[in-house]
Amino acid sequence: MANTFGNSYGLTTLCPLINGVHDEQTSFDKITRRRIQRLEEDAGSPFARIPNTYFARLFILNDVFFQQGNDVARDHLKSKYLVFTSNFHGELEPYLKGMWDNAEADVRSLWQYAVAFDKVQNADDFIAYIKKCQLTTTLFFNGSTDVSLKEQLKALYVKQVFSEFALAHQGQDAAALRTAFNNFMAEIKLADLDQPSWAPGQTRLQNMY
Template sequence: MASPNVSGQAYAFMAMTPVMPGEEQPLAEYLRGLRARGPSPLARLARTHLARFVIVPDFKNDPTWKQRHEEHLDLNYLIFTSNLDGDLDSYLDELCEKLAPEAKEIWGRCVGCPESAEGAALKTYLRHNQIDTGIFFAAYGEATVATVRKALREREKMIAFAIRAQGMAPAALHEAFLAEFIGAQ
């Protein structure tokens, strides 16, 4: 049976890890400050389509109280989800290597995270805290990030060409197209 985490070649990863008491605020500030410090570190993981970090402080209980018992989270939890290309194992390897500087600040503030917060130890930790998806919907699950990027670039190029080429005679059109899309050979 196909994994519920997979749609096409896309993979839905989710890890939900408990935040150490007292570290909630520093973790939130760190994550919220990432944008101000430059491009998202997640951009280093070239197989990531979309990803997020969300700290969930508690469950919301039903205000109409049809729910018999209140239920609360014991701690704040950090959710990391990623919509990624291909196989999870090699993705996590990449993550544990390329996100090492940030991982210590992020998962290093979570209960049970190994001291070093990198490499195989971090990978084992994330795997341990992985939660399987129920339904994964991917609009373009067959396309990798690289494929999408290339297609978007080609579209921009094609639009510009189509405007420029309007009204060209066949010979000029042919020549311009070869120059633009095939390159001189």
């Protein structure tokens, strides 16, 4: 089904940017591009604060691209576009509300110079705006597992710490290994998805051993 794959959703949006320049100096698309480039990455990214985000990407589309020769008539875009794509767990409207609720300042900054975004004043307006800019994501395939982000982060955490456990306890006798493993299972709290676990956007884990 378009846009969805199991419990995951593939969002693709193209938001036209205002043509012209700010204060007769810098074009609105360049200002937006610089703001994208200055976003923090990993755990500091605004998308790390948005619940159930598997993957998100922002970039500026300057024009359409052609691979044909120079003798082919070419169309050109009338505006540059802010492209936003995201793969996430769940449905579209709750995700966009979570985006507004958890990263409103970043959303306002990034979309400030998108056409008609000045009319967006709250979460409902933002949801309606993004829907107007949305393209159908056809042939969508989710490259992640079809479970919530919390479950995936917990699985990544367990995989990492179990590898460290195995390396740290090589060569131990069976009795010592069983005791260590029981302690390990108590520490990782397998049924608790909140802690200990990976944090959204986290890229490395401090050694336990």
